[in-house]
Amino acid sequence: MADPMKMRATLKGDTAEVRVLMNHPMETGQRKGPDGKVVPMHFIQNVEVKLNGKTVIEGQTSQAVSRNPVFSFRLKGAKAGDKLEISWLDNKGDKNQTETALA
Amino acid sequence: MRIAERSSALFAALALAAGPAAAQSQFEKYQKMVAESSPVELFELVGEDLWKKKQGPKSASLEQCDLGMGSGVLAGAYARLPRYFEDVDQVMDLETRMLHCMMTLQGRSREEATKRLFGNADKPSEMEYLSAYVAGLSRGHELAPGQSHPREQASYELGKKLYFVRTGLWDFSCASCHGEEGKRIRMSELPVLYKPEAARPLMATWPAYRVSNSTFKTMQWRLNNCFAQMRTPEPVFGSEVVNALNMFLTVTAKGEPYRGPGTKR
């Protein structure tokens, strides 16, 4: 099963409140696993938000972001039907994305 | 608003406005913010997939599982558990009933289906995902566990006794920690769970994403882990003891609209 990712966008007037949930371990590289070995660093480094294909937010993140990251953003001048895409890329090159239409 | 700056009058006003269920707490803001930005929905999503996935010797999904409101009816079903099930002549909570459905609908053995009931952050369990999904479909429904059948009443009575019985290596009962108002373990406030005002907000938000485990935890896990802390042997999953405690807590919380799955420390 693909790792789930979920976006929820609510439109209030011309402002869209966007919340995105990502499934990711966000390993700090300092935690020991059950085998006693250090779990290697594994974390999301880039988060990008696109509105109708145009990049509106570019985030860079560290291993200090909590496991299963949740971000909220706000977009202005948005309207129903606008296409919203969010993607992430981690330090191992894994990536994931999700999209929704504003309603 | 700074907690320390709140006047007691404002405190009282807030408590009244929010009803007795909303006890004031120094962690109120933390808990509110954590709940608002919780990844818990991810678990509901995976749970839905697993609920609909054909599995077991019978290659069947759980979609026809009867959680007490009829085969396949999920809306509000969790809020009405635990309850008596005539087909097994037993009181069951959500997890106990789902295990029953895995065995009957999917033809899985108890051994196989209970092999890994409690997962971890790296690999949550099937039961955890499923609990998240099914509980989520009771949001907005008032907790109304079964109380009409004599077996349901007996379950409540057993749970009530169990809550206070001191046992295990360290002589604890549930009430050892959850027995007196205003007490803490470390910095965690201890709800007095035999009182409705404390049981209501708690039972309305379990099962839950637990921040300290970074994963989703079920009610059976919650009780199992309390017994671990009490230094008893391990309660059997789905046993009468666990169902009775769950029944006691849910009846104590009855009437509260379910708003989980929640997010906890």
Add this chain to the structure above:
Amino acid sequence: MKRRIVLATAAATLAACASAPVVEHSKMTDAELAAITAVLKRDFRAKGQAKMDRLEPDAVQRACNLHADNPPESVAKSLEQAQLNTIKYPNGSLLGNWSSGRKIAESGRGMQWSEKPGSPGGGGCYNCHQLSPEQTSYGTVGPSLLAFGKTRGYGPDMQRYVYGKIYNAKAYNLCSQMPRFGYTASLTEQQMKDLTAYLLDPKSPVNK
């Protein structure tokens, strides 16, 4: 008392549809305790170091369960004396190393079914007590032990009391919520000495 029951019943009847019945910690009969014990034994399984004998109520658990943690004076006194007799004091000093004691006070581990038998456990003291001012995350189930030695004295009688209380809290207060760490072999002699030092060494941060 009678009035309280009447009121509680009336409230319960009035609110029967909307809210849960009023619950009180009530006394138990011998038969009820036997029935509950049987149910526990049926529904629990030994796992790891947590064996089924942990569900067998001893005289202390029995008395506290039968009397809802409030046994008659005579019962309490004679059982407390019996518990006092279980305490084994080490030869020589009762004061170990307060710094080791601090770690034991901080740790909430030990004696669980998931843990390796003999793996170092803790006293979990901070779960319930305030001890040193430097640790601000402390529980309040038990009394504050801040400046314990400083306010109560450091003498040999106090040392014997503290070691004894850690060894078997029920010797001093039969239905105390505190575990019997020595009696149940949850802490070693050295660990209990270290905890005693944490509370009673004048150099311990508890007494600063």
Add this chain to the structure above:
Amino acid sequence: MDALRRVTLKAAAAAGVLAATALHPLRVFAAGWNKDAFQAKTPADALKNLGAAAPADSSAIVIDAPQIAENGAVVPIEVTSNLPSTKSIAVLIEKNPFPLAGKFEFHEGAMPFVKLNVKMGESSNVRVVAEAGGKHYTAVKEVKVTIGGCGG
């Protein structure tokens, strides 16, 4: 979950298809990752590497966070900048081993607002640095991290 797609570059890299980015227009993450700033071990070093060595205090940056966190694994932080034409917001947890937790750049259409959950090893100041009109501004809020539960 139909809209959910997962592209794994690892496999492509392992197979030696290092030109994956050329085949796929994956240079979407134009911002890159400011390694020097993220690997800085002090807040001062991190700020220097962000090009924000001496930010001015500003009450136009609003940090909403709990004063007390029951668990350091998840500490929610909400940041709003009321500075006109805010270009970016950076969040630093001063006492973390690597203080910089994230930096967010806002283009036309985005409001200078972000909410995220961060890990905090201990009680610490949360410092926010916003860039607006070519200058850097900062605000601070303290979050106390406590220990909860039985710890068993």
